[in-house]
Amino acid sequence: MSKKLVAYFSASGTTERVAQMIADAAGADLYEITPKVRYTKADLNWMDKKARSTVEMNDKSFRPEMTDDDAHVENYDEIILGFPIWWYVAPTIVNTFLEKYDFSGKKIVLFATSGGSGFGNTVKELQPSAPNAEICEGKLLNRAGRQEIEDWVKTL
Numbered sequence: 001m002s003k004k005l006v007a008y009f010s011a012s013g014t015t016e017r018v019a020q021m022i023a024d025a026a027g028a029d030l031y032e033i034t035p036k037v038r039y040t041k042a043d044l045n046w047m048d049k050k051a052r053s054t055v056e057m058n059d060k061s062f063r064p065e066m067t068d069d070d071a072h073v074e075n076y077d078e079i080i081l082g083f084p085i086w087w088y089v090a091p092t093i094v095n096t097f098l099e100k101y102d103f104s105g106k107k108i109v110l111f112a113t114s115g116g117s118g119f120g121n122t123v124k125e126l127q128p129s130a131p132n133a134e135i136c137e138g139k140l141l142n143r144a145g146r147q148e149i150e151d152w153v154k155t156l
Contacts, residue, residue, distance in 0.1 A: 123137050
């Protein structure tokens with residue numbers, strides 16, 4: 001049996017709730033990707049071209065800082081990585097996380113929460129940040145209940 005880590009970034013709490021259910025269902029450890037500067041409601045206003053999240057997503061090279069470096073990914077065989085979908089892809093802080101650690105030989109399964117869009121080019125945009133890992137598009141878990149999450153985890 002492989003050791004699993006559920007790592008997630010959550011700006012509003014939605015992805016966090018899903019990540020906790022996944023970790024419970026998978027018997028996995030849980031790790032929060034925490035930005036050094038938390039996102040406010042105004043930062044997340046996608047209608048505002050000057051909002052922090054909009055500015056970051058318009059510059060794909062931008063890497064928001066994280067608060068820590070203790071995910072210990074070397075202790076895990078599989079990482080289940082979750083985030084909200086921003087502009088049809090993962091927020092750039094997910095790239096920060098992937099670039100901070102060595103994921104060589106690891107399997108990374110993605111899950112996401114979204115108001116309506118799919119994964120888009122997420123795998124393609126994340127792969128250069130973890131070039132020696134296998135990144136797999138997992139599942140959109142919008143408004144997923146505990147049973148749906150447990151059923152999905154069994155397929156991993």
